[in-house]
Amino acid sequence: MRVHKDLVLKARVRLLSHNERILHGEEGLWVYRTLFAVSPAVHAYKLALVLREAAQGPRVAVLPEERRERARQALLAEARAAAAHIPSHAPGHQLRMWEYPVSELRRVEQQITGARQ
Numbered sequence: 001m002r003v004h005k006d007l008v009l010k011a012r013v014r015l016l017s018h019n020e021r022i023l024h025g026e027e028g029l030w031v032y033r034t035l036f037a038v039s040p041a042v043h044a045y046k047l048a049l050v051l052r053e054a055a056q057g058p059r060v061a062v063l064p065e066e067r068r069e070r071a072r073q074a075l076l077a078e079a080r081a082a083a084a085h086i087p088s089h090a091p092g093h094q095l096r097m098w099e100y101p102v103s104e105l106r107r108v109e110q111q112i113t114g115a116r117q
Helices: 005-017 025-038 040-055 065-083 102-116
Strands: none
Touching (some): 025 040
């Protein structure tokens, strides 16, 4: 998939100007989707995480029942496809991301970030 260079640059600038470890929400979706197209191994985990959050998020929850489940399944399928690109040398919590709910993943990341500081 080819992505326009200006979009990649805009996504990188947005990511660099973000103060936290992961950019969440709609903005995180477009940033990680854009950057995943350029370097999948680098952004696979964060894209999969943000997609999984979106599947459980409020934008999907307000959809009518039949559309809600299709949207949720589509987001989770995209997250699984992205997770397949997580490199084998990645940290263990990234490789086992489907074993944890999103809140547990955030807790693990906060512990790791706290240990590094």
